[in-house]
Amino acid sequence: MASAAEERRQQVLRAIVADYIATQEPVGSKALLDRHRFDVSSATIRNDMAALEAEGYISQQHASSGRLPTQKGYRLFVDSLSDIKPLSDAERRTILTFLEDGVNLEDVLHRSAQLLSQFTRQTAIVQLPNLRASHVKHCEVVSLTPTRLLLVLITDTGRVDQRHVELDHTCEADHIMVLRDLLNQALDGKTLADAAGSLAAITHPDPEVTSHLSRCVTVLIETLVEPPNDRLILAGQSHLIRINPHDLPTILQALEEQVIILKLLASIQDLDQVSVLIGDETRDDQLRCTSVVATGYGSPGAPLGGLGVVGPTYMDYSGTMSKVYAVAHYVSRVLSEMQT
Template sequence: MTLDERKLSVLRAIVQDYVNTEEPVGSKSLAERHQLGVSPATIRNDMAVLEEEGYIAQPHTSAGRIPTDKGYRLFVDRLAGIKPLSAAERRAIQTLLNGAIDLDDVVTRTVRLLAQLTRQVAVVQYPSLTRSSVRHVELVQLSVNRLLLVLITDTGRVDQRTVEFPSGISDDDVNVLRSAVNNALVGQRLSDAPTRVEELLDTIAPALRPALTTVASVLLETLVERREERVVLAGTANLTRSTVDFRGSVFPILEALEEQVVLLKLVGEVDSPSMLRVRIGDENQVEELRGISVVTTAYGAGDTALAGLGVVGPTRMDYPGTISAVRAVARYVGEILAGN
């Protein structure tokens, strides 16, 4: 059955009141709080239809109604608009994130900010190495037979490794190696870089091949690491704010959120910054998370996704405000990393 606009308005009002009050919503209170343009009797009839269709439910006898997962889903799918962030909130996001000094600081500030804005659990994935490109490779001579290799990506990641040589290497040779490596790798996606490193060995002078082979082996170790599978979260205490939201125990949810694999599933499904996904209740694939909602998007430059971020919270969630905050934070993070 397709609901008409009046019944959708009643459902929206029920969702809004239940999110705000934590109390089941009755027809009388709806008539008093909202300009629905119909009598309480008509509202009761509309609520009966919504309940019959499974969009709202009565938690106990003689109570008002609360939204079901199906009701929240229709509410989200038919959102008339996203609650805009206030000017103060926008300034706070920009000021906090612009003050970050490196990638770790960006991620840490982002996850804390998102938890504060939404009052939910925030989850942020580090930029994926496989989606990043090489910005620069620096070789710094530490001693006659030791170099410091520094790999810098366009997403702000910096990896440092020590390279040991069996015999000494001159400054001139280090300069040649640095130029050769950067000519081959700068601008290359990290996923393509191992192939370029192997091809590089055929282009260098025979006398420098042993040294380049040593550098290349360290580079390859750095490139093939799966360190993109790093996820951080903040605000787990927000799940314990209300007993209304989790009538059972919140601990299975908290335990599930401690698993990196679970977190990666939550934020890794969206592959474009222009996309946003909302999973409600039983739509979540992880058994322990079927009593919550997950709002996720990707962040990056333009349409290129570098990683995901989002929030986890009860199904009784301020969806317009949460969606707005998630999108805004993702946009700011993408802009900062693009200009890094």
């Protein structure tokens, strides 16, 4: 059991973190006593702050300045949060109404990014579902010109993906239906990766159909793996201006390259828990001065991706965690309704 002195020091740390998040100014002992009800002397508070500094939870820029939370201090603060700020009824209605107006999966996810950025005043990051993990619901074949087809793949997650196919010769109208039936027989209910073998094995007695089919199958198999730069939605990058200008270019580069963010989101897909990575916990130098708050969306046992925010380490953790969880919850709900 923690002693009274240890409990008070934790309270002092929470107060320092809360005050620094609110003001972005170093916090001194006098300010703590003025803003919070500590029934002890200023000397006791100074001793507590000295102990917290010795343990690495806070730091001091100058001998006469107040204290700043360290990454270790933020971590203890986040881990000690016993309650998350609840959203108001108006906020919940706003989220649900805005998301329900989405016309398809990608529109809903773009809307979720906008909401997260507006609600948290941070940069929102939303991972598109991995097409390789989705099951094909239908493949539509559309004739654009006599020698050009459009393949439209619709997955069980609601994602729509398009592929253009250039043909060697004219495709007759009656061949379009044959191609559609053959492709759907091979693709229906399978992931694209699992369907590769079925696609490659398709045959047809008509050599003209076989020629068109071969072109379609080649395009599908060659494009099964999605390029990373097509899998992340960003919103609110302008909020990053609050971060130290020296660190800003590397953060923007990480967001632009996407690989680092996608790797983080891929590891944070628990639908029942909001994860918080602070500074070095992101395991990437480009994000060492940021915090990432994220969770998964989808259905239990079948997450579709991750969503969250990137911001400075002095963000409002309780409020941000609440908003990230709420948006993910309603995104999952809306997408589930779309699939039924």
